[in-house]
Amino acid sequence: MALAKALEDLIRLFERFPGIGEKSARRMVLFLLQQPKSFSESLAECIAKCNSLLHPCSRCGNITDEDPCSICCDPFRDKSTICIVESVEDLITIEQAGIYNGLYFVLGSLYSPLDDEEIVPQVLERLVKRVSEEEVKEVILAFSPKVEGELTMNLISKIMEPLPVTVSRLSYGLPVGGSVSFADRTTLHAALEARTYIKRGEGRQ
Amino acid sequence: MALAKALEDLIRLFERFPGIGEKSARRMVLFLLQQPKSFSESLAECIAKCNSLLHPCSRCGNITDEDPCSICCDPFRDKSTICIVESVEDLITIEQAGIYNGLYFVLGSLYSPLDDEEIVPQVLERLVKRVSEEEVKEVILAFSPKVEGELTMNLISKIMEPLPVTVSRLSYGLPVGGSVSFADRTTLHAALEARTYIKRGEGRQ
Numbered sequence: 001m002a003l004a005k006a007l008e009d010l011i012r013l014f015e016r017f018p019g020i021g022e023k024s025a026r027r028m029v030l031f032l033l034q035q036p037k038s039f040s041e042s043l044a045e046c047i048a049k050c051n052s053l054l055h056p057c058s059r060c061g062n063i064t065d066e067d068p069c070s071i072c073c074d075p076f077r078d079k080s081t082i083c084i085v086e087s088v089e090d091l092i093t094i095e096q097a098g099i100y101n102g103l104y105f106v107l108g109s110l111y112s113p114l115d116d117e118e119i120v121p122q123v124l125e126r127l128v129k130r131v132s133e134e135e136v137k138e139v140i141l142a143f144s145p146k147v148e149g150e151l152t153m154n155l156i157s158k159i160m161e162p163l164p165v166t167v168s169r170l171s172y173g174l175p176v177g178g179s180v181s182f183a184d185r186t187t188l189h190a191a192l193e194a195r196t197y198i199k200r201g202e203g204r205q
Numbered sequence: 206m207a208l209a210k211a212l213e214d215l216i217r218l219f220e221r222f223p224g225i226g227e228k229s230a231r232r233m234v235l236f237l238l239q240q241p242k243s244f245s246e247s248l249a250e251c252i253a254k255c256n257s258l259l260h261p262c263s264r265c266g267n268i269t270d271e272d273p274c275s276i277c278c279d280p281f282r283d284k285s286t287i288c289i290v291e292s293v294e295d296l297i298t299i300e301q302a303g304i305y306n307g308l309y310f311v312l313g314s315l316y317s318p319l320d321d322e323e324i325v326p327q328v329l330e331r332l333v334k335r336v337s338e339e340e341v342k343e344v345i346l347a348f349s350p351k352v353e354g355e356l357t358m359n360l361i362s363k364i365m366e367p368l369p370v371t372v373s374r375l376s377y378g379l380p381v382g383g384s385v386s387f388a389d390r391t392t393l394h395a396a397l398e399a400r401t402y403i404k405r406g407e408g409r410q
Contacts (some may be wrong), residue, residue, distance in 0.1 A: 003297070004270040006258045010251045016244070017233045028222045030294050032252065033259060033268060039221075040256050044249040046215045047237065051245050053211045054238060063238060065209040089235050092208070 007033075056088075059130065061106030061123075063088050071095070071104060078102045080137040082130070084156060086110050086144065094142065102140075105130065110148035111155050119152070124159060131163055141169040145190070212238075264335070266311030266328075268293050276300070276309060283307045285342040287335070289361060291315050291349065299347065307345075310335065315353035316360050324357070329364060336368055346374040350395070 003011070007029065014025035032040055056062070057069035064070065071077065081102030085091050091104050105127055111119050131139060141156060143149035153169055160167050172190035174183055183191070208216070212234060219230035237245055261267070262274035269275065276282065286307030290296050296309050310332055316324050336344060344365060348354035358374055365372050377395035379388055388396070 004259055004268065004274075006251065006255045006270060007268060010248075010255050013244075013248050013251055018236050019229055019232060024224055026297060027224060027294055029255070030268070030292070031223050033255060037256060039218075040252050043218050044252050046211065046218055047245050047249050050211045050215050050234070050238060051242060054209055063209065063212060063235070065211060087235070089232055092231060 056106070060104045061088070061108065062091055062104060076101075080135055081140065082136055082138075083140045083142050084127070085142050086149075086152075090142065090144075107152070110143060111152040112148040113151070117148075119155070127156075128159060128163070131160065131165055136165055138166040138168060141167065143169075145172050261311070265309045266293070266313065267296055267309060281306075285340055286345065287341055287343075288345045288347050289332070290347050291354075291357075295347065295349075312357070315348060316357040317353040318356070322353075324360070332361075333364060333368070336365065336370055341370055343371040343373060346372065348374075350377050 010029045010032075011022070011025045014020055014028050015022060017025075020028070032043075053065045054063050055065075055067070057064045057067060057072060059068045059072045062069045062071060066073075078101050082105050083094065083100060083102055084105045084107060085094065086107055086109065088106055091106055094100055094104075107119055107127075108123055109117055109119055111117065130136070139156070139160060141153050143152055157167055171194055172187070173194055174180065174187065174191050180188070215234045215237075216227070216230045219225055219233050220227060222230075225233070237248075258270045259268050260270075260272070262269045262272060262277060264273045264277045267274045267276060271278075283306050287310050288299065288305060288307055289310045289312060290299065291312055291314065293311055296311055299305055299309075312324055312332075313328055314322055314324055316322065335341070344361070346358050346361060348357055362372055376399055377392070378399055379385065379392065379396050385393070
């Protein structure tokens with residue numbers, strides 16, 4: 001059966017979103033068609049508004065409608081710490097966890113030589129400039145634990161070498177609430193390597 | 206952290222789609238912002254086009270840009286069979302499986318007295334009119350196997366009582382490719398009740 005062309009076109013567009021397969025796209029479009037017209041009008045309007053109002057923050061790369069963004073401007077934030085993340089999505093995730101009070105820097109991508117993906121040189125220049133000119137004491141690398149994350153950590157560490165800052169990364173280990181029996185081999189290995197000592201025997205060094 | 210308002214608004218709109226939680230909505234919106242402007246422009250345009258061009262087929266309720274829809278107009282379709290479905294989504298699923306060559310009728314909802322959901326009386330009138338006026342021989346009820354589906358089947362069967370048509374429903378049983386050990390109790394019971402005889406013993410009736 002050939003779907004109506006307009007329907008098919010809209011399904012194809014929704015399918016391009018991450019995590020949306022054909023079935024979900026179809027369901028979303030059919031839902032859209034069943035809503036009152038006002039819903040799709042505000043959707044279209046809101047998309048246009050986002051496009052015209054939002055842009056990356058010139059200092060950290062966060063998505064914002066002002067420049068610098070509200071995080072960079074916040075006087076209560078610890079300006080001596082910068083957390084480097086891959087994407088704005090990761091920034092929002094950390095931010096919404098409410099566990100961090102420093103500033104951020106969004107790389108935009110990870111270094112992945114196999115996929116021919118490089119981090120845009122200007123972004124790295126901006127990072128170096130910011131770390132050397134501002135009163136930064138520590139740079140925290142918060143990349144997802146995978147090959148590209150490790151490669152990017154190496155790259156950033158090398159770049160930070162000549163600068164007088166501490167560089168750290170998020171710890172790897174068992175996810176809290178997870179179970180040992182469901183952990184994969186690599187996570188178990190990381191958790192063992194980075195084990196925390198509870199008591200040290202003194203007689204048997 | 207307060208997200209930019211336009212961003213927050215768009216995330217809230219995406220969250221209203223079925224199956225889209227906060228994380229998915231956020232990811233979709235951030236994806237949208239990273240695409241070239243042409244993507245969001247065609248998205249907004251396509252939504253508007255769907256709204257103005259598409260409407261339910263006056264005969265079967267399928268979503269279409271012509272009237273009657275391409276299924277109702279198809280001369281190669283078996284006009285003596287009507288498959289009654291809950292939603293356009295179900296219609297498309299059956300249609301894309303390529304297993305059925307008759308016509309359809311979309312109810313729009315199931316009968317669910319506990320949720321105060323009734324099937325629109327005009328829809329039922331249209332159904333009766335269609336079955337009595339056209340050369341329909343069989344009506345196949347293809348509702349999801351749940352309480353509302355059963356209630357709707359009873360309702361439609363009663364309505365079809367005075368009309369000279371066969372009424373059938375999809376069979377219940379083990380999903381093909383599934384396993385007995387993963388089947389729930391109700392499915393197993395249905396599969397046992399509707400078992401297919403492979404050989405009948407004749408001596409021991």
